[in-house]
Amino acid sequence: MEVLLARENGFCFGVKKAVELTEAAAERGRPVHNLGQVVHNPEISRRLAERGVRVIGDPSEAVEGIVVIRAHGVPPAVRARIEERGLDCVDATCSLVLRAQRFTKRLADEGYHVVILGTREHPEVVGLLGFAGGDVSVVETEQEWTRLPKMKRAGVVSQSTQPPWAFTALVSHVATIAQELKVYNTVCPVTVKRQHAASELAERVRTLIVVGGRNSANTRELVNLALMQGRDAHHIETADEVRPEWVRGRDRVGLIGGCSTPMDTLLEVKERVEALAQPVSV
Ligand code: SF4
Incomplete structure (x- = not known):
């Protein structure tokens, strides 16, 4: 069985920048807060939490240290409140x-x-x-x-x-x-390219596995596209969610991630799909 990866995968540049800025802030030896999940991916949030980064819902929850504004941006009033509280602000809003x-x-x-x-x-x-x-x-x-x-x-x-x-x-x-x-056309060209890659892949397979946060808008859009093309589309966040019945007996399975899905998570999913597709020995 073959696992076909979409021609566009991995972080988009906005997510890459947001994660890198948060990681760099975590090296500064001060408390670091992400105002909301830095990107819509639970795996990334878990990895950042291991480095001491705390997710907060409002600037009032941070007493001191650094607040990182995520790739999605914030209203000007929220930015002003971060500054009024004397917190150091790292702006990771995507360009x-x-x-x-x-x-x-x-x-x-x-x-x-x-x-x-x-x-x-x-x-x-x-x-x-x-x-x-x-x-x-x-x-x-x-x-x-x-x-x-x-x-x-x-x-x-x-x-x-x-x-x-x-x-x-x-x-x-x-x-x-x-x-x-x-x-003003402000649809992101990177997500459009990703959507084209998903459609192309869906032309070649019956089953498509889409990896990304359940709250990730761009990931959900990839699932919608595959469903609209009449494919079996499965939305997962991590490799252990892949079910054997999705992949057994298939010649090919397509694999694509949202713009906030790291490449290593996709490769873990690929490995698991390949392992599950193997005939069970008795
Ligand atoms: S999906 Fe587009 S707009 Fe959103 S962070 Fe990535 S590059 Fe920026």
């Missing part, structure tokens, strides 16, 4: 998320009603909302955006991990309800 924050603020400053494509509770969207002012809507599904009211001036941005087809569909719809429309 593409910073770009989306800048565009969101620009739209709000220019008087546009900001329309964000994304999941309202996702930390990246929570961050963007902090730049959007009060005149803003968050939509994720067609059902939601068809309920948007008519607008004079609308400005559209996206959470980085939303699928490009959804962004295009939203923009087409807003064009029919707004007199003036401004669009």
Whole structure:
């Protein structure tokens, strides 16, 4: 049996930077706090915890030391609270998320009603909302955006991990309800490449194993794509979740990870899939 790895795998550059900045902070001999999981991957959180990094939900939980802002970014008010408390701030917000924050603020400053494509509770969207002012809507599904009211001036941005087809569909719809429309395409090209790699792989296999945090938006999108292509798609976080019945009797199994899945976790999964595919000796 063959395990086919997708042509795009491992950390994206934003996650790599966030993990490296947190590791470097942990070397400084002071208490280090991640404001929320640094990236949506429990394995990475576990490894950082072993190095003494504590995950907090709010700056008020840190008494002293360093607070690392994760790749998803935070609203400006949260950043200000870190500084007001006299904590050392390491900003690991991905450069593409910073770009989306800048565009969101620009739209709000220019008087546009900001329309964000994304999941309202996702930390990246929570961050963007902090730049959007009060005149803003968050939509994720067609059902939601068809309920948007008519607008004079609308400005559209996206959470980085939303699928490009959804962004295009939203923009087409807003064009029919707004007199003036401004669009900043803030869908992350790295996740788009990963989605293309998942689709390509799904063309070649019946079963696809997708590795990544259950709360990772970009990982869940890879699972959705494979399901939409009619494949058996299994979302796991670690190698011990692979079930024998998924792989036994298959000629090939596809393997892909989300943007926050380390390469070594993928290789552990590959090894386990290969071991489970072996005929059981009696
Ligand atoms: S998925 Fe894209 S936007 Fe998100 S951290 Fe990675 S490179 Fe940045």
